[in-house]
Amino acid sequence: MKKLINDPSKVVDEAVAGIAAAHPELRVIVDPPYVIARGDAPVQGKVGLVSGGGSGHEPLHGGFVGYGMLDAAVPGAVFTSPTPDPIVEATKAVDGGAGVLHIVKNYTGDVLNFETAADLALAEGIEVEAVVIDDDVAVQDSLYTAGRRGVAGTLLVEKIAGAAAERGDALAQVAEIARTVNANVRSMGMALSPCTVPHAGEPSFDLGDDEIEIGIGIHGEPGRARIAMEPADAIVDRLLAPILDDLPFASGDRVLLFVNGMGGTPLVELYVVFRRAAEVLASRGIEVARTLVGSYVTSLEMQGCSISVLRLDDALTELWDAPVQTPALRWGR
Amino acid sequence: MKKLINDPSKVVDEAVAGIAAAHPELRVIVDPPYVIARGDAPVQGKVGLVSGGGSGHEPLHGGFVGYGMLDAAVPGAVFTSPTPDPIVEATKAVDGGAGVLHIVKNYTGDVLNFETAADLALAEGIEVEAVVIDDDVAVQDSLYTAGRRGVAGTLLVEKIAGAAAERGDALAQVAEIARTVNANVRSMGMALSPCTVPHAGEPSFDLGDDEIEIGIGIHGEPGRARIAMEPADAIVDRLLAPILDDLPFASGDRVLLFVNGMGGTPLVELYVVFRRAAEVLASRGIEVARTLVGSYVTSLEMQGCSISVLRLDDALTELWDAPVQTPALRWGR
Numbered sequence: 001m002k003k004l005i006n007d008p009s010k011v012v013d014e015a016v017a018g019i020a021a022a023h024p025e026l027r028v029i030v031d032p033p034y035v036i037a038r039g040d041a042p043v044q045g046k047v048g049l050v051s052g053g054g055s056g057h058e059p060l061h062g063g064f065v066g067y068g069m070l071d072a073a074v075p076g077a078v079f080t081s082p083t084p085d086p087i088v089e090a091t092k093a094v095d096g097g098a099g100v101l102h103i104v105k106n107y108t109g110d111v112l113n114f115e116t117a118a119d120l121a122l123a124e125g126i127e128v129e130a131v132v133i134d135d136d137v138a139v140q141d142s143l144y145t146a147g148r149r150g151v152a153g154t155l156l157v158e159k160i161a162g163a164a165a166e167r168g169d170a171l172a173q174v175a176e177i178a179r180t181v182n183a184n185v186r187s188m189g190m191a192l193s194p195c196t197v198p199h200a201g202e203p204s205f206d207l208g209d210d211e212i213e214i215g216i217g218i219h220g221e222p223g224r225a226r227i228a229m230e231p232a233d234a235i236v237d238r239l240l241a242p243i244l245d246d247l248p249f250a251s252g253d254r255v256l257l258f259v260n261g262m263g264g265t266p267l268v269e270l271y272v273v274f275r276r277a278a279e280v281l282a283s284r285g286i287e288v289a290r291t292l293v294g295s296y297v298t299s300l301e302m303q304g305c306s307i308s309v310l311r312l313d314d315a316l317t318e319l320w321d322a323p324v325q326t327p328a329l330r331w332g333r
Numbered sequence: 334m335k336k337l338i339n340d341p342s343k344v345v346d347e348a349v350a351g352i353a354a355a356h357p358e359l360r361v362i363v364d365p366p367y368v369i370a371r372g373d374a375p376v377q378g379k380v381g382l383v384s385g386g387g388s389g390h391e392p393l394h395g396g397f398v399g400y401g402m403l404d405a406a407v408p409g410a411v412f413t414s415p416t417p418d419p420i421v422e423a424t425k426a427v428d429g430g431a432g433v434l435h436i437v438k439n440y441t442g443d444v445l446n447f448e449t450a451a452d453l454a455l456a457e458g459i460e461v462e463a464v465v466i467d468d469d470v471a472v473q474d475s476l477y478t479a480g481r482r483g484v485a486g487t488l489l490v491e492k493i494a495g496a497a498a499e500r501g502d503a504l505a506q507v508a509e510i511a512r513t514v515n516a517n518v519r520s521m522g523m524a525l526s527p528c529t530v531p532h533a534g535e536p537s538f539d540l541g542d543d544e545i546e547i548g549i550g551i552h553g554e555p556g557r558a559r560i561a562m563e564p565a566d567a568i569v570d571r572l573l574a575p576i577l578d579d580l581p582f583a584s585g586d587r588v589l590l591f592v593n594g595m596g597g598t599p600l601v602e603l604y605v606v607f608r609r610a611a612e613v614l615a616s617r618g619i620e621v622a623r624t625l626v627g628s629y630v631t632s633l634e635m636q637g638c639s640i641s642v643l644r645l646d647d648a649l650t651e652l653w654d655a656p657v658q659t660p661a662l663r664w665g666r
Contacts, residue, residue, distance in 0.1 A: 002525040002545065004602035004638060006564040011605065018604030021611040022592075022624045058600040192335040212335065231339040232347075259355075264597040266633045267391040269337035271351030272344065278354040291355045293660075295628070300599045303634060305337060327626075330663055 251285030438483030471548030584618030
């Protein structure tokens with residue numbers, strides 16, 4: 001295992017310290033650990049947004065804390081849900097009296113711990129709503145999930161719900177918008193190579209020299225099929241077909257197309273993928289109205305990509321375009 | 334070789350098509366190939382900025398085309414200098430009557446082809462100045478270089494010179510600012526793993542399971558030493574010592590600290606590196622006034638990182654902070 005780390009048990013603490021050093025606009029609480037926007041949190045009268053989950057998916061979630069997106073992010077150990085305690089503390093810290101939205105990826109541990117935290121926060125008088133993200137069409141249930149997994153679509157929920165909260169929407173409305181995004185986004189990923197969890201020290205699965213995994217989860221969970229290596233265009237077609245058939249997307253739809261790298265994929269390859277994905281959508285009469293390309297929802301150093309397609313309407317488009325200022329996503333301000 | 338590509342000979346063309354599809358604010362010229370800001374180029378009276386070089390370092394350079402940075406980027410084949418012809422065409426396309434600055438990384442092929450292009454542009458009546466970037470302290474000469482190599486510091490030159498051009502500075506002044514940045518930035522990189530050039534099909538070098546290369550070049554050229562794997566903090570110390578001693582940086586200096594991923598490095602590891610780098614600078618009395626973390630000047634899927642330190646003064650800081658709007662770097666507008 002070759003990684004730019006020190007003690008495997010300290011990776012998350014040291015990375016969070018690095019986030020604090022690199023982004024002075026964020027504040028890191030050490031015990032219990034969470035990342036929060038510096039300065040004016042909580043914003044009185046604004047719905048607070050909290051997300052979190054296992055580490056190893058950076059910049060998700062800590063890199064999305066800031067104006068127009070999350071108010072706080074709670075990192076667990078690598079690929080491990082955070083415990084309820086820091087979720088409660090983050091929830092209290094961002095409550096400005098208008099309640100708090102929890103954005104939760106659909107993994108059993110995350111769902112359970114966010115539920116417990118919500119109950120504890122409620123007991124302290126904080127109104128909490130939760131939205132569970134399950135955008136991955138690859139498999140129905142999986143290693144860590146009852147129902148579909150939450151993957152790269154989570155970023156789109158966080159951005160759009162964050163803009164609604166910033167606009168001053170009430171908690172019920174922000175939650176409804178988050179659910180609308182989740183209902184209109186579909187994703188699927190693939191891996192060229194596995195990743196290694198630091199404290200495990202060994203790759204989480206094996207792939208042959210000429211094998212790839214279609215439908216991979218963001219923790220290396222099995223997908224739909226292990227197949228022989230193919231050209232990028234064929235891989236894109238394999239990912240897009242189930243995505244488009246699932247909603248289903250139809251000719252005339254306007255969409256956001258998001259090509260996401262798994263952490264170890266060079267950007268030049270993501271652009272090759274994007275090119276084909278845009279071609280396929282055009283051939284189906286689907287208009288690519290907004291785009292995102294980069295490694296945003298990752299699996300440590302895994303090589304591979306995921307594709308997410310979000311059906312837009314004018315309301316969602318306006319919220320997507322709204323100003324955002326976070327370490328990893330920034331425009332319009 | 335597992336990569337998200339189709340035909341190895343078409344990687345650059347397809348990636349550039351992907352850049353065009355993903356970033357409608359850019360325009361891609363196909364023959365000869367270059368990427369240019371859409372719309373108002375050339376801006377009358379503004380100095381034009383052109384950079385370029387071998388592909389495989391994305392988002393450098395195409396991802397830095399836009400307001401406040403480059404006007405055009407010329408991609409060569411993977412790790413291969415672009416020929417003079419597209420450089421000339423890009424230079425003509427961005428000349429708004431105030432002349433054009435070429436920002437050239439110090440590799441023999443790049444320097445030669447940009448020189449030839451400058452001569453050809455001059456023959457057509459366009460004033461051209463060139464700045465050669467050589468920020469890498471690792472080695473004096475190398476496989477493709479007489480003198481030091483140009484690496485991640487190139488991004489800092491492009492951003493700061495781009496802001497000067499946007500402000501309306503004349504060509505001589507923009508060139509002088511670019512040279513000032515180059516004179517005040519020092520970089521060094523390392524690799525955990527090699528990368529594979531698509532048309533070669535094999536890794537560009539071998540590294541043992543427990544070996545790393547200190548001082549690696551961005552094409553996998555040899556560095557200073559091949560050593561046994563070490564904790565991240567020890568690696569950071571090895572990179573920073575020659576960087577700090579070279580200028581030399583001194584207590585009381587204000588700097589920009591840039592931790593760059595080589596393409597296959599997860600962000601979580603870059604933050605572990607950043608944390609230590611910030612600690613070392615603090616211990617030397619050097620103030621980290623500005624920061625950048627991410628995979629910006631890459632070597633395909635190579636795992637590893639580089640550290641760049643730029644000594645700032647008020648003038649450079651103001652130009653760094655100025656608005657920029659490109660695919661890969663965006664703030665303040």
